[in-house]
Amino acid sequence: MTPSHTLATPNPNSSKTPLISFSSLQPNWNHHHFTMATTTAPKLTSSLSSIYTSRLRQTPTPRTSSLALASSFSTPLCVNYHRTTLKPRSSSSLSLSISAKISVGDKLPEATLSYFPPEGDLTTVTVSELTKGKKAVLFAVPGAFTPTCSQKHLPGFVEKAGELHAKGVDTIACVSVNDAFVMKAWKEKLGFGDEVLLLSDGNGEFTKALGVELDLRDNPVGLGVRSRRYALLADDGVVKVLNLEEGGAFTTSSAEDMLKAL
Incomplete structure (x- = not known):
């Protein structure tokens, strides 16, 4: 004025x-x-x-x-003169602007996953049931049947399963945002046994709770929202080791990397 x-x-x-x-x-x-x-x-x-x-x-x-x-x-x-009141950003908007990420020391979020046992029908299991009182290695792949996941990541854990168990690991499981039928077909295609449990996070519930979504909707083949590649060790549900990749990269989440951390 x-x-x-x-x-x-x-x-x-x-x-x-x-x-x-x-x-x-x-x-x-x-x-x-x-x-x-x-x-x-x-x-x-x-x-x-x-x-x-x-x-x-x-x-x-x-x-x-x-x-x-x-x-x-x-x-x-x-x-x-006119006074201008600066309104601080609300705590709710701040929380929305910052993506939560799982970290060492955190309790794994609860979620329901599904799988096909060797002999049986579709079965569900919660994260707490999977990890309670156990040492569990969970690793995630962006998608079943994709090249790196099929040729390196999953086969590496199948190959090193014995060494991981010798280090005190009770359960080894692979998580992917695919349905349980796809995960079953993938296992049959690769032809391995019960070394690794293949878990379906079909709706991405667990992936979202961890805050590790990988947006591949612009990918030419339309993969949608998947999971970033990672490998973690949980002791009684608490994260002790976390190797989280950038996007779908495969540099620090292998079975060998997990063995070095144990």
Whole structure:
């Protein structure tokens, strides 16, 4: 807003003219304006005087100490301003903006997974049932039948299952955002036994609870939302080791990496 001001005609008989002093600002916070006091100073030249007869835009700052502005006129000046209230971001919006990630020391979130046992029908198991009182290695792949998962990640844990058990691991399970029928067909295709339990996180419930979603909806083959690749060791449901990859990379989540961490 343009400040309002009143200009007085200079006194030609006076050797001194008023001085506008910012140090003499008297703030009135209740009425949201400042009142400008005046003192005296030597006359300005007529050219400088004409500058200050134009409309003024001043932004007074209470912290200004001894700044003085000379003028050839007396200027009772009232500065009006608008306060802007900055609203802090709410805690709920903050929590939405920050993606939760599982970390060492955390309790695994509860979720229901499904699988086909060697001889039997579709079965479900909760994460707590899978890990209670046990040392469990869980590793995740972005998708069944995909190249790296089929050629390296899963076969590596099948091959090293004996060594992992020798290190005290009770359960080894592979998790993927695929349905249980796909996981069963994948196991049959690869032709291994019961070394690794293949678990279906069909709706991505467990993956979302961990905060490790991998968005592949823009992938040319339309894989949708899957899981980032990882391998973790949980002792009685508490994460002790976590090797979490960036996206679908395969650099730190192998069976060999888990053996080194045990």
